[in-house]
Amino acid sequence: xxxxxxxxxxxxxxxxxxxxxxxxxxxxxxxxxxxxxxxxxxxxxxxxxxxxxxxxxxxxxxxxxxxxxxxxxxxxxxxxxxxxxxxxxxxxxxxxxxxxxxxxxxxxxxxxxxxxxxxxxxxxxxxxxxxxxxxxxxxxxxxxxxxxxxxxxxxxxxxxxxxxxxxxxxxxxxxxxxxxxxxxxxxxxxxxxxxxxxxxxxxxxxxxxxxxxxxxxxxxxxxxxxxxxxxxxxxxxxxxxxxxxxxxxxxxxxxxxxxxxxxxxxxxxxxxxxxxxxxxxxxxxxxxxxxxxxxxxxxxxxxxxxxxxxxxxxxxxxxxxxxxxxxxxxxxxxxxxxxxxxxxxxxxxxxxxxxxxxxxxxxxxxxxxxxxxxxxxxxxxxxxxxxxxxxxxxxxxxxxxxxxxxxxxxxxxxxxxxxxxxxxxxxxxxxxxxxxxxxxxxxxxxxxxxxxxxxxxxxxxxxxxxxxxxxx
Amino acid sequence: xxxxxxxxxxxxxxxxxxxxxxxxxxxxxxxxxxxxxxxxxxxxxxxxxxxxxxxxxxxxxxxxxxxxxxxxxxxxxxxxxxxxx
Ligand SMILES: Cc1cc2nc3c(=O)[nH]c(=O)nc-3n(C[C@H](O)[C@H](O)[C@H](O)COP(=O)(O)OP(=O)(O)OC[C@H]3O[C@@H](n4cnc5c(N)ncnc54)[C@H](O)[C@@H]3O)c2cc1C
Ligand code: FES
Numbered sequence: 001x002x003x004x005x006x007x008x009x010x011x012x013x014x015x016x017x018x019x020x021x022x023x024x025x026x027x028x029x030x031x032x033x034x035x036x037x038x039x040x041x042x043x044x045x046x047x048x049x050x051x052x053x054x055x056x057x058x059x060x061x062x063x064x065x066x067x068x069x070x071x072x073x074x075x076x077x078x079x080x081x082x083x084x085x086x087x088x089x090x091x092x093x094x095x096x097x098x099x100x101x102x103x104x105x106x107x108x109x110x111x112x113x114x115x116x117x118x119x120x121x122x123x124x125x126x127x128x129x130x131x132x133x134x135x136x137x138x139x140x141x142x143x144x145x146x147x148x149x150x151x152x153x154x155x156x157x158x159x160x161x162x163x164x165x166x167x168x169x170x171x172x173x174x175x176x177x178x179x180x181x182x183x184x185x186x187x188x189x190x191x192x193x194x195x196x197x198x199x200x201x202x203x204x205x206x207x208x209x210x211x212x213x214x215x216x217x218x219x220x221x222x223x224x225x226x227x228x229x230x231x232x233x234x235x236x237x238x239x240x241x242x243x244x245x246x247x248x249x250x251x252x253x254x255x256x257x258x259x260x261x262x263x264x265x266x267x268x269x270x271x272x273x274x275x276x277x278x279x280x281x282x283x284x285x286x287x288x289x290x291x292x293x294x295x296x297x298x299x300x301x302x303x304x305x306x307x308x309x310x311x312x313x314x315x316x317x318x319x320x321x322x323x324x325x326x327x328x329x330x331x332x333x334x335x336x337x338x339x340x341x342x343x344x345x346x347x348x349x350x351x352x353x354x355x356x357x358x359x360x361x362x363x364x365x366x367x368x369x370x371x372x373x374x375x376x377x378x379x380x381x382x383x384x385x386x387x388x389x390x391x392x393x394x395x396x397x398x399x400x401x402x403x404x405x406x407x408x409x410x411x412x413x414x415x416x417x418x419x420x421x422x423x424x425x426x427x428x429x430x431x432x433x434x435x436x437x438x439x440x441x442x443x444x445x446x447x448x449x450x451x452x453x454x455x456x457x458x459x460x461x462x463x464x465x466x467x468x469x470x471x472x
Numbered sequence: 473x474x475x476x477x478x479x480x481x482x483x484x485x486x487x488x489x490x491x492x493x494x495x496x497x498x499x500x501x502x503x504x505x506x507x508x509x510x511x512x513x514x515x516x517x518x519x520x521x522x523x524x525x526x527x528x529x530x531x532x533x534x535x536x537x538x539x540x541x542x543x544x545x546x547x548x549x550x551x552x553x554x555x556x557x
Pocket of ligand 1: 007008009010011012013030031032033037038039041082083084085122123124125126127143144145147148169172173282285315316317318322323327451452
């Protein structure tokens with residue numbers, strides 16, 4: 001029997017675990033959070049269940065059925081509070097997987113090391129927010145933070161909230177904010193009418209196949225209209241104002257390449273601003289395992305979700321940003337293949353449909369280079385180490401180098417606690433003059449051998465106890 | 473829903489079981505609780521454990537991501553300042 005280890009309990013990881021079980025493999029599913037569901041099905045914790053939880057989600061019944069099946073299955077061990085902090089490459093076998101089980105950033109957690117016959121990584125993505133003057137003021141959040149706090153805790157990030165950035169993800173964020181009673185001051189989409197039409201209008205028959213998603217989005221659009229929330233395209237938040245917290249923002253019109261048009265700035269009052277310009281695949285573990293990534297930073301996979309490393313498969317957002325339906329289809333395929341089976345034709349079809357949908361998304365809302373014009377010299381780029389855009393530009397000039405590594409050492413950008421997760425792509429594109437990551441110094445900011453911070457005491461303890469387990 | 477209390481820099485704050493420390497602080501009307509090395513205020517930014525803006529000291533243990541850690545009744549939370557240059 002093949003033993004499959006799945007890392008990440010979001011839609012992709014859940015689908016992978018279920019598919020592997022259907023093909024007879026024993027499965028271990030590791031999830032850092034205290035329940036499975038991932039970002040899409042984030043919900044109130046068990047002790048505080050809400051009878052109206054279903055209203056917060058799409059496909060909630062599907063989630064409950066998947067979770068029940070996984071938790072009720074003796075052939076599948078679901079470990080929550082499982083923080084995978086490193087993977088260790090080996091020749092001729094998938095990597096060993098090291099995990100601490102316990103509280104996030106705790107101490108004295110239980111170390112475990114798993115030795116899988118096949119490994120499916122489904123660690124999802126985090127958001128990308130482009131910097132602008134004042135973006136580090138308290139009260140400026142990523143859009144996902146607003147969504148996570150609303151869905152997972154029923155906390156509103158502000159009373160009057162402006163939502164801005166690029167992409168259809170802004171719309172469920174608005175829905176979450178409205179549901180918990182915040183006022184939404186408006187939605188500001190950076191892509192202008194031409195960019196939007198270029199992505200969404202050609203080949204409309206492809207959209208018919210993806211109508212489930214299109215329907216979900218249309219529902220959000222109706223909600224905006226019903227609440228009379230202004231939705232502005234071809235514009236961006238180019239500054240946030242306030243002393244100790246945000247009080248207002250300036251919104252300006254953008255050209256086609258996202259350069260702010262001088263003289264078009266307009267002030268909007270808000271006590272919170274939620275900004276997202278897309279997502280970055282969470283590739284730490286995949287990179288540590290040696291998996292090849294593409295120029296967009298996503299893990300490269302074949303049509304069976306296999307990476308460049310034998311025995312390592314990936315599914316969901318870390319292979320490219322395409323939403324929940326793509327994550328589910330990829331998970332199903334990865335789980336089947338990891339357990340030596342053949343993927344169901346339905347999943348293969350869905351994957352094809354939603355990959356096209358993802359390509360449209362990227363065309364309609366993809367970041368364009370003009371944003372650099374709204375980043376002035378005083379704008380903080382690296383939030384951990386307080387490195388400004390001016391300091392970065394000066395260091396690049398002085399050292400005559402645009403190599404990321406030397407710049408990081410000179411300015412400390414990307415060397416803070418977040419290890420460049422928040423600013424890495426931004427630093428890369430500011431210095432290379434391109435939106436594609438890693439042109440000069442490939443992949444540098446994404447390489448983090450330790451995926452999550454680990455305390456030294458725990459590290460010492462984990463090397464003392466040799467408790468390697470086969471899966472299961 | 474069970475009410476809980478945590479102590480933040482010596483002050484007792486009420487919240488709900490199941491809230492993260494960050495969620496509890498936000499619901500209490502606070503937006504910032506950490507200072508960077510140049511003294512800039514930070515609170516929640518990403519909300520999902522990626523940015524490390526929200527770090528606090530919990531029961532004496534530094535560098536705990538407030539957005540990831542569930543608040544437990546009786547927790548002692550101290551606000552953090554990064555080392556200055
Ligand atoms: C903050 C946020 C909120 C979002 N909200 C929505 C929404 O409301 N609606 C929508 O349509 N889309 C939303 N998205 C987009 C969403 O990510 C996808 O559509 C979908 O959830 C992707 O599924 P996935 O399984 O690929 O990844 P995810 O759902 O992100 O699941 C990945 C899982 O892996 C776990 N994990 C990661 N690293 C480790 C590790 N080292 N050890 C152990 N576990 C680990 C994570 O805890 C997570 O549960 C959101 C994205 C983000 C970042
Ligand atoms: S808010 Fe980003 S890690 Fe907690």
